[in-house]
Amino acid sequence: MKIGILISGRGSNLAAIISAIKSDKIPAKISLCLSDRASAKGLEIAYLHKIPAIFIDPKGLSREEYDHLLVAELKNKGVELVCLAGFMRIISPYFVRSFPNRIMNIHPALLPSFTGLSAQKQALDYGAKVSGCTVHFVDEGCDTGPIILQKAVPILENDTEESLAKKILAEEYKLYPEAISLFCQGRLRVEGRRVRIDNTLANQK
Numbered sequence: 001m002k003i004g005i006l007i008s009g010r011g012s013n014l015a016a017i018i019s020a021i022k023s024d025k026i027p028a029k030i031s032l033c034l035s036d037r038a039s040a041k042g043l044e045i046a047y048l049h050k051i052p053a054i055f056i057d058p059k060g061l062s063r064e065e066y067d068h069l070l071v072a073e074l075k076n077k078g079v080e081l082v083c084l085a086g087f088m089r090i091i092s093p094y095f096v097r098s099f100p101n102r103i104m105n106i107h108p109a110l111l112p113s114f115t116g117l118s119a120q121k122q123a124l125d126y127g128a129k130v131s132g133c134t135v136h137f138v139d140e141g142c143d144t145g146p147i148i149l150q151k152a153v154p155i156l157e158n159d160t161e162e163s164l165a166k167k168i169l170a171e172e173y174k175l176y177p178e179a180i181s182l183f184c185q186g187r188l189r190v191e192g193r194r195v196r197i198d199n200t201l202a203n204q205k
């Protein structure tokens, strides 16, 4: 399975996915890493692991024009699954339709709560006692696609935005590779809003 990863920044989820592939937890290869920011630290992580990585400048382009460039690069590499990992742009319907149920995202909250930016701060400000992370397929809305996996973390009295983000990230590093691996093994089936996970293989072990 050929994966394409889209980033805008730090790339710590990218690093977690690379490490899961190296330890044979995901039967896949990262064929391409794309960034909309030249300064994204994640690009350096990709270079370090000899993964083809390119910065594509969105300046002066409409969302749709930009996404045509991204899709062309991904298709050119034969990418079958696109993983958004801290990619800070909303992708166009054109992009979504180019990879139907083949784009995943990780969000640092338990969807459908706290969509969009600063999800950890939103959870704290709301006074939630639990938050977490969600891996979902990307549809044409913002953080609204069918949910694949979720993991909860408690919000404690002394938690700050930073401490909560750190706890959630630790779970993201496990959850995202797990979801990608399930997809690569052909064990995910989307039925309307529900993502069914085929446990037959797991049960045979």
Ligand code: GRF
Pocket: 007, 009, 010, 011, 012, 013, 014, 042, 085, 086, 087, 106, 107, 108, 169, 172
């Ligand atoms: C993560 O918190 C992820 O949930 C969100 O963006 C952040 C990306 O971090 N979508 P990194 O670039 O993977 O370190």
